[in-house]
Amino acid sequence: MKVIIRLVFLLAAVNGGLVYLHYSQSVNANGEDADSGTFRQEIEVINRADGLYIRHHFYNLSEGRHEIIWPEESVERGCEAEDSSSCARLNDSNVAFEEGELDQQSVVYKLPKKTPLTGRKLFKKPFVVLQGAKPLTTVLHVTDEQSVGGMWVTGLERVGKENKERITYRLYRGVGFVNELYWQPEDVPLAYSSNKLTIFGEGIDKKYNDRLVKMLEAIGGNHVSVVLASGNRPLYAERFIVEKTGNISKVIKQVARMSVHSRFILQADEPSMSSMIASILGDAPVGTKAEQAAFTRLKKSISAEQYQTFRQNVQEKIGKKLSSSDLDQSLSKILAFDTQYFHMTMKEQRYNYPFLLLDPRTVLLDGEEVPEVKVIVKEDTSFYPAEELLSKMGYSMRSNEQSIYFDGPNRTYRFSKLEPFYVMNGSKFDYTEKPYTSINKKLYFDENWLRRIFFVLIDKSDETISIEQIEKMIKEMGKE
Template sequence: MKIIIRTVILLFIMNLALLYMHYSQLADAKGDSEEVLQYVQEIEVINRKDSLIVRQHFRKLDSRRHEIILPTEGKEFTCFMDTDSSCSRINDNVTAFLEGDEDRQSISYEIPKSDSMVNRKLFKEPFAALKNAVPVSTMLHVTDETGIGGMWVSGLEFVGSKKMNMVDYSLFKGEGQVTDLYWQHTELPIAYKGSNLSILGQPVDEESAAQLNNDLMALNADHLIIAIDPKGKQLQTDRFIITNQKLSAIANTVVEKGVQSQFVLSTAEDLVANLITSILIDSPAGKESARRAFGELKENLTVDQYEALRNLVSAQRGAPMDAVKLDGLIGEVSGFKTSFVQQNSIRKYPFHFEDNRPAVINGELQEDVQIVVKDGRTLYPAKQVLTANGYTVSSNERSIYIESEAEKFRFSLRDSFYVLNEKKYTLRDFPFELIGDDYYFEEDALRRLFHLSIQKHEDKISITSLVEGESK
């Protein structure tokens, strides 16, 4: 009997060990799939009459399997024998690099042309990429065999070009992926060349260009190209802007693209993009509403809180960012909840913190009462708090009216006084503030004028009327 019991216990322990190993491997596999890996690439493009011929070389690959994201417009995908072993890890349908030690692999394919190249041509996402991996460095060679002339733009920094008898050659180099490739017949001279920004076209204000370059550097943004062509048509991609406007007119757009190259932002998150930019470059940027919001945000955080926020925002590079997440980061450094960014995405809204504790009014939990902290004052929504304590609350463009059976208040919105039962009292400061569509009253004013007891506990804020029979 003892032998059977020991055997059962041993089997039980073995099963637990096997289960642990199984789920540990699953967890590790999940972690690997979410890890963003890095590689180096070199891309050769040959421009021919009907298509682009592409040879793409991947360098410094690790030994793991890598899925290849092929361009949707491409065809004739195959491995390319750049070296004896440059095809050793490529599967039959050229959709993955298999596990292996060889860190250099090459593929080739064609990008057909749907129409002829006359004045300009944009090739949208023409190159392959690796899933869950980013190129830290890209070298792009463009060889034109058609004699079409013009200039090529990729977003990478232009290194140089050479015209020969049979072909024209251009070389580009820089960090990150080449998301799009553009050609236009009109050649433009280099007007400004910086580490993160190049401007093509007529001479521009050197100081303005240098400031934009510095902003992009502060954002750690990928290199960006601006081609200012007075006769050209507007075109924007992730890494270059073709425009007929002056540099001053597109400055905000340039900085926004720098942010978008570092963070995952939806097109609806203009305010978030502008605020992230302002925080990282430590200067107001973007639209006037965003500049105002940044000023309020910085004014209401301590120096240490603001620096902590900058570090937290910077740490989010490559991750999705929206108003909710940015509000959460502000709350993390301040210790208070806030919906400042969310509210300002809808309308003009003052900065304040929100007390996380629920309000309990006369013994009843009020889940929709939001108590706020603004400019060092604790404010309560008058309509919700006072209505629950026997008052009616209304307002117009001149006054706030708060009335009960025994008391009739009128607070002037223009001058610092109030009237109680037809007797006028002067106020040193306004004890209320308009936040959104509602008036909020200071905590001390609620206690002093409306006979409320406000008790703050660790898990709640209790509000009770000190006048018997007033609460409803």
């Protein structure tokens, strides 16, 4: 037995050292040098009958003081060897690493278990955290001395395994930190593994696997682990998912949420933003049917060049706060028209909201500004809000199931809702193209029909849209 244990720990030490060196070089190559707020860590977990025994090693610590946040249920906290320099900076009360030049420190602690592992078990926040500091990389060793079988899962990539008669060993590594550890009695076979995604399961359609990989590569988020089996009870952790094999659509949405949240700072009251951002960066619809439809509507409404520029703008927001209003502003600059599309779909959760552009120019009626009149641009056609504009022109509006009526000082109109005609002062006029449309349950007139039917001139400059009533112009000219 002692020989087996020595063999496994030798393997752990060798693999751990190699992985640590590899990841240290990899992160440094990306320009992420350690500073006072970062470090690297290696965690050894040993599963025994009475608990999890943990050795936690910190590397590249700065010389400043680091307060230690111990797992709530942990006991036997302290040094593995009291006279060792590996914990020389640990103060007497075990609450902090004090200031010092030694950049490698280690602690040990134990998470007691009330009962042996039989059913599945999620260990929440089982590892030490340093207040205000962030681990750049994590190497995790899990050694089971109880021969419980099953499988251990974290959000880190599994890069090594060794099974002996009475002991098993698993090695994980990755960028960042996952403060969750999960065990289940069913050992699900590995289906796919990369530095961004690990999938455990059988009978998984390759197209879903490829879709997940493409999305994660586009977003560039943290590694995610997925465990799929027909008998699974769903579990959604910080960086891993346990789900039934048939619920792959839920898995894709959740992976998108995890990845986006690891790359952007989003608002809590905009729950669909993660699906929208994942769809934009991955260039494929993600999420519920309604969320997918909102993305598809966006992509169909702008040119390919505009869409690619918009995607680039979203990518440049990585690591920053991002809201629906930010997306609206970014798209408005590209299109040279205002839009509230993301606010209405993401913030208000009106997923059927049409893709509309608001002409940013000030509207003038007979020389006076009318701020309540917002011109909508849809499919390269300008539409004017009937009630807001015509009421300013002296018309009153009413309607029933058959017709829409406008009563003005000089003319009255009736537009049939059932047949293609309208009546002006008793004269009937047929049409082939409808002069008005309903947008968000409001009536709008096509710009060309507005000119023709209501006798107005429309002149546009870079700053304004000027509407003049011809009759009023003639009347004013007669006074001169």
